[in-house]
Amino acid sequence: xxxxxxxxxxxxxxxxxxxxxxxxxxxxxxxxxxxxxxxxxxxxxxxxxxxxxxxxxxxxxxxxxxxxxxxxxxxxxxxxxxxxxxxxxxxxxxxxxxxxxxxxxxxxxxxxxxxxxxxxxxxxxxxxxxxxxxxxxxxxxxxxxxxxxxxxxxxxxxxxxxxxxxxxxxxxxxxxxxxxxxxxxxxxxxxxxxxxxxxxxxx
Amino acid sequence: xxxxxxxxxxxxxxxxxxxxxxxxxxxxxxxxxxxxxxxxxxxxxxxxxxxxxxxxxxxxxxxxxxxxxxxxxxxxxxxxxxxxxxxxxxxxxxxxxxxxxxxxxxxxxxxxxxxxxxxxxxxxxxxxxxxxxxxxxxxxxxxxxxxxxxxxxxxxxxxxxxxxxxxxxxxxxxxxxxxxxxxxxxxxxxxxxxxxxxxxxxx
DNA sequence: CGGACGCTTGATTGTCCTCAAGATCGGTGG
DNA sequence: CCACCGATCTTGAGGACAATCAAGCGTCCG
Numbered sequence: 001x002x003x004x005x006x007x008x009x010x011x012x013x014x015x016x017x018x019x020x021x022x023x024x025x026x027x028x029x030x031x032x033x034x035x036x037x038x039x040x041x042x043x044x045x046x047x048x049x050x051x052x053x054x055x056x057x058x059x060x061x062x063x064x065x066x067x068x069x070x071x072x073x074x075x076x077x078x079x080x081x082x083x084x085x086x087x088x089x090x091x092x093x094x095x096x097x098x099x100x101x102x103x104x105x106x107x108x109x110x111x112x113x114x115x116x117x118x119x120x121x122x123x124x125x126x127x128x129x130x131x132x133x134x135x136x137x138x139x140x141x142x143x144x145x146x147x148x149x150x151x152x153x154x155x156x157x158x159x160x161x162x163x164x165x166x167x168x169x170x171x172x173x174x175x176x177x178x179x180x181x182x183x184x185x186x187x188x189x190x191x192x193x194x195x196x197x198x199x200x201x202x203x
Numbered sequence: 204x205x206x207x208x209x210x211x212x213x214x215x216x217x218x219x220x221x222x223x224x225x226x227x228x229x230x231x232x233x234x235x236x237x238x239x240x241x242x243x244x245x246x247x248x249x250x251x252x253x254x255x256x257x258x259x260x261x262x263x264x265x266x267x268x269x270x271x272x273x274x275x276x277x278x279x280x281x282x283x284x285x286x287x288x289x290x291x292x293x294x295x296x297x298x299x300x301x302x303x304x305x306x307x308x309x310x311x312x313x314x315x316x317x318x319x320x321x322x323x324x325x326x327x328x329x330x331x332x333x334x335x336x337x338x339x340x341x342x343x344x345x346x347x348x349x350x351x352x353x354x355x356x357x358x359x360x361x362x363x364x365x366x367x368x369x370x371x372x373x374x375x376x377x378x379x380x381x382x383x384x385x386x387x388x389x390x391x392x393x394x395x396x397x398x399x400x401x402x403x404x405x406x
Numbered sequence: 407c408g409g410a411c412g413c414t415t416g417a418t419t420g421t422c423c424t425c426a427a428g429a430t431c432g433g434t435g436g
Numbered sequence: 437c438c439a440c441c442g443a444t445c446t447t448g449a450g451g452a453c454a455a456t457c458a459a460g461c462g463t464c465c466g
Contacts, residue, residue, distance in 0.1 A: 034314070042314050057303040062310075085292045092295015093288050099302035100260040106309045107247050107265075111239065113316055114359050117454065148413065156317050161454060163414050180412090180463070320422070351445065361423060366446055383431065383444090407466105414461070421455090429446065436439085 001074040012065040012073060013054065019061050021075040022095075023054045028071025029145050032063045033153065043154035045105055046146070048131065052098040068145040108197060113156050120155045121165040122195030125175070129185055142183040204277040215268040215276060216257065222264050224278040225298075226257045231274025232348050235266045236356065246357035248308055249349070251334070255301040271348040316359050323358045324368040325398030328378070332388055345386040 003026065006012060012023055015034055030047040044063060047053040056062060076084075085092040112120055125142060133139040144151070148159045148166075155162070169175045174191055176184040185191060206229065209215060215226055218237055233250040247266060250256040259265060279287075288295040315326050328345060336342040347354070351362040351369075358365070372378045377394055379387040388394060 036314065040317070042317070044310050044313060055299075055303055055306070057300055057307055062307065081296060082293070085296050089289040089292055089295065090285070092292065092297075092299055093284060094295075096258075096295055096298040096302055097260055099299055099306055100258055103258070103302060103306045103309060104260055104265070106306060106313065110247060110309065110313060110316070111237070111245050113313070114243065114245070158455060159413075160415085160456085163412095164454095167414070350443095362445075363424085363447085364422060366444095367422095370446070409464105409466085411464085412462090414459105416459080417457085419454105419456070421453095423450105423452075425448105425450085427446105427448080429444100431444080432442090434439100434441085436437105 001076060003072055003074050006067045006071050006073070008067055008069045010067050012067065012071075013061050015061055015064045017061045019054065019056055019059055019078060021054060021077055022052055022081075023065070024074040024076065025049055025051050025053065026072040026074060029068045030071060030073075031066045031068050031146060031150055033066070034063050041153045042156075043150055045102070045109070045154070049135075052095075053102075055095070055099050055102065068150070109154075111197065117155075117157055117161050118165050118168060119194050120157065121151070121162060122169065122174070122191050123197060124151065124155060124195070125169075125183070125185070126191050126195040129188065129191070140185045140188070142185065143181075144183065204279060206275055206277050209270045209274050209276070211270055211272045213270050215270065215274075216264050218264055218267045220264045222257065222259055222262055222281060224257060224280055225255055225284075226268070227277040227279065228252055228254050228256065229275040229277060232271045233274060233276075234269045234271050234349060234353055236269070237266050244356045245359075246353055248305070248312070248357070255298075256305075258298070258302050258305065271353075312357075320358075320360055320364050321368050321371060322397050323360065324354070324365060325372065325377070325394050327354065327358060327398070328372075328386070328388070329394050329398040332391065332394070343388045343391070345388065346384075347386065 001024075004012075006028075012030060013021075025047050027049050030051075030053060031043060032045050032047060032053060033041055033043040035041050046068075047065070053065060054061065081091075081095070112123055115123070128142050128144070129139040132142065146154075148162045151157075152159045152162045157165075166175075166177060169191075170177050172190070174185070174187045174194070176186055178184065204227070207215075209231075215233060216222075216224075228250050230252050233254075233256060234246060235248050235250060235256060236244055236246040238244050249271075250268070256268060257264065284294075284298070315323050318326070331345050331347070332342040335345065351365045354360075355362045355365045360368075369378075369380060372394075373380050375393070377388070377390045377397070379389055381387070
């Protein structure tokens with residue numbers, strides 16, 4: 001598979017582009033979003049190393065995909081999916097599983113969106129810390145490659161509210177915000193209390 | 204494939220159940236939801252005739268699926284997916300496409316959720332009218348098999364707000380609400396203005 | 407130095423939730 | 437037949453939370 005390298009702010013694809021490829025991210029972070037006529041932007045998610053993105057049912061992209069820092073991506077031609085599935089019966093199921101993962105993540109976002117702003121942000125940071133842990137990075141030092149605006153458009157908040165909630169978390173001793181830099185988690189327990197995705201109950 | 208028949212209010216599966224089957228709905232309407240510890244309920248979507256539901260990445264269901272009226276469903280054993288994909292290389296891709304459709308629908312909901320309550324409800328009714336049109340039913344007579352609570356939990360509103368917005372749409376001459384019954388669309392144009400899923404802009 | 411950009415903080419406003427009280431319909435049993 | 441009850445829906449009053457509007461701060465870069 002051909003691999004491309006893109007710098008921060010470059011787009012992998014734009015909404016409206018023909019959906020010719022699926023993409024597999026080797027390194028870096030990608031922001032997936034759409035812009036609506038009102039001018040508002042909805043960030044539907046972020047892609048990290050190992051993630052497949054660009055999936056969809058239509059023949060044009062509905063989302064735009066922008067590199068938040070230098071990335072490396074592989075391109076998988078859509079036209080080749082049939083052949084690949086023919087060669088490897090499991091390939092189609094793999095795609096299905098990737099789509100299910102993204103679906104689960106989007107549904108999770110739906111749940112989060114109705115909680116108070118502070119908890120939404122706490123949840124966002126918590127997920128980030130957990131990902132760091134899984135990837136062998138320090139779960140107490142969060143390096144967020146996106147802006148407050150990206151976070152706001154993802155969580156459904158304005159940048160002002162995001163900023164206020166960051167300040168509040170800091171005032172309550174949950175996190176420490178370095179200038180222009182990483183966020184240190186001081187009280188992971190409190191972050192969990194605030195941000196835990198609410199557990200599912202039967203029925 | 205074995206076909207089951209369920210009455211209104213019966214569950215196809217509950218959150219927490221082992222994810223042993225995928226389901227294909229032959230007729231009726233199914234409500235997909237989860238309940239969270241706070242007691243709140245999030246309806247993630249509805250399934251209609253022809254839809255596949257029960258998809259997911261985990262080995263247990265995260266959602267519950269409840270019939271809103273009499274339904275007929277086919278069950279597809281998860282364990283057989285590998286074999287089915289082996290027999291028909293396109294089968295995996297079909298699943299992938301079904302997942303993409305559900306993904307698109309969920310992302311659409313994410314977009315809707317940030318708009319004012321009136322527009323959210325208008326959008327909901329508009330989608331319903333369009334589905335009626337596609338299925339050869341009258342797009343001006345909407346028979347909603349779900350309660351106000353279902354609609355509210357889907358749109359992220361309380362039943363009171365849903366009710367108020369219904370009243371407002373009626374007061375503005377957009378719809379007419381029959382007692383306990385169907386909704387007649389009087390001004391489809393206005394409904395579109397209010398409820399049109401905002402179009403995507405490039406970049 | 408000045409300007410652009412991202413971020414923070416404050417004051418005010420608006421929307422929707424909460425709490426509360428009816429209204430309407432269907433079903434059940436006296 | 438009708439009174440009663442539960443479920444669903446409607447309507448109103450008050451309050452909470454986040455958006456909006458507005459100003460100021462720090463950093464990066466020309």
